[in-house]
Amino acid sequence: MSLFNAFSKDIAIDLGTANTLVYLKGKGIVIREPSVVAINTENDSVKAVGEEAKQMIGRTPGHIVAIRPMKDGVIADFHITQSMLKYFIRQVSKNIAIGKPRVLVSVPSGTTEVEERAVIEAALQAGAKLAKIIEEPMAAAIGAGLPVGEPTGSMIVNIGGGTTEIAIISLGGIVTSKSIRSAGDKFDEAIVSYVKRNYNLAIGLRTAEEVKISIGSAYPMETEESMQIRGRDLVSGLPKTIQVTSTEILEALREPVGAIIEGVKSTLEKTPPELASDIMDRGIMVSGGGANLKGIDALIRKETGMPVQIADTPLDCVVMGAGKALEQYEQINNSPYNGKYRR
Numbered sequence: 001m002s003l004f005n006a007f008s009k010d011i012a013i014d015l016g017t018a019n020t021l022v023y024l025k026g027k028g029i030v031i032r033e034p035s036v037v038a039i040n041t042e043n044d045s046v047k048a049v050g051e052e053a054k055q056m057i058g059r060t061p062g063h064i065v066a067i068r069p070m071k072d073g074v075i076a077d078f079h080i081t082q083s084m085l086k087y088f089i090r091q092v093s094k095n096i097a098i099g100k101p102r103v104l105v106s107v108p109s110g111t112t113e114v115e116e117r118a119v120i121e122a123a124l125q126a127g128a129k130l131a132k133i134i135e136e137p138m139a140a141a142i143g144a145g146l147p148v149g150e151p152t153g154s155m156i157v158n159i160g161g162g163t164t165e166i167a168i169i170s171l172g173g174i175v176t177s178k179s180i181r182s183a184g185d186k187f188d189e190a191i192v193s194y195v196k197r198n199y200n201l202a203i204g205l206r207t208a209e210e211v212k213i214s215i216g217s218a219y220p221m222e223t224e225e226s227m228q229i230r231g232r233d234l235v236s237g238l239p240k241t242i243q244v245t246s247t248e249i250l251e252a253l254r255e256p257v258g259a260i261i262e263g264v265k266s267t268l269e270k271t272p273p274e275l276a277s278d279i280m281d282r283g284i285m286v287s288g289g290g291a292n293l294k295g296i297d298a299l300i301r302k303e304t305g306m307p308v309q310i311a312d313t314p315l316d317c318v319v320m321g322a323g324k325a326l327e328q329y330e331q332i333n334n335s336p337y338n339g340k341y342r343r
């Protein structure tokens, strides 16, 4: 049974802190852009959205600001989030001439009801005919191929940009979950702090992200790697290049990665014994962009003693799961949205 009707032009959106992905029913992923909006503050108009706006971060003239409207997995700026959502929904509607779509948006599990209403409102104002919410860990679990509808425990750890969502799912419902504000962004910030502390060098978050992706790891790697990075020397004030090693970045990431491990352990401690035993058999599934951090699976395995698997396309799990949920929604949550907000 479909969430809406079988012929509708439904879209699913992963409204992420770092990236927004849009899935069009029958087509797959049609938009994959950073969640960034550049605003001209002279007339409050939107100058650019997505990749084009991301390129402007840290490089804008005074009257243009590049903003990430979602922070720590929640909506930090409602109006800009709304503009972004409108832009993406209109992109899809315009290019594919689908008329007014019905929209399913995934939000982090820590999102308050007020924020959920704000997202629904934004989707409706962006031209959606109907809008519904799906919780991110549920979407991630479906997208990672876990058997969420079965009477067996599945565990998902979705490491995004702003939040890590950890959940135990059984029979189509979230049994226990935790949303922690340590994920990809905190990894980047930790690298910025490390370089500042140890080298007196100021680097930007984009450089830190490049370092994380190139030589970052959560677990000691077999071969040591190194990378040159450029920043501003805090003593002389001049540009300077230094070399950092993978061992140093492992050390820099210890704290934010440790917070995720603590979250996983405390969720396991709260898990009912029958489900815990299922998870011992089936293991923990890791998704989200942060699942790409080298060695994250090895570390979780070592710290929990459970089997751990990285999802096939970690960055796509949430939107693919939300997309699948468009078709399977009745099995997951039987509360129809009837024109007004309802969970």
Ligand SMILES: Nc1ncnc2c1ncn2[C@@H]1O[C@H](COP(=O)(O)OP(=O)(O)OP(=O)(O)O)[C@@H](O)[C@H]1O
Pocket (backbone or CB within 6 Å): 014, 015, 016, 017, 018, 019, 020, 072, 073, 108, 136, 159, 160, 161, 162, 163, 164, 183, 184, 185, 209, 212, 213, 216, 288, 289, 290, 291, 292, 293, 294, 314, 315, 318
């Ligand atoms: N190869 C990689 N190694 C390490 N981190 C990576 C890699 N590729 C992407 N990331 C990180 O993944 C994060 C983005 O992941 P994702 O798109 O799943 O988050 P999001 O859905 O936007 O955020 P949230 O779920 O918190 O709302 C970024 O911090 C990015 O730097």
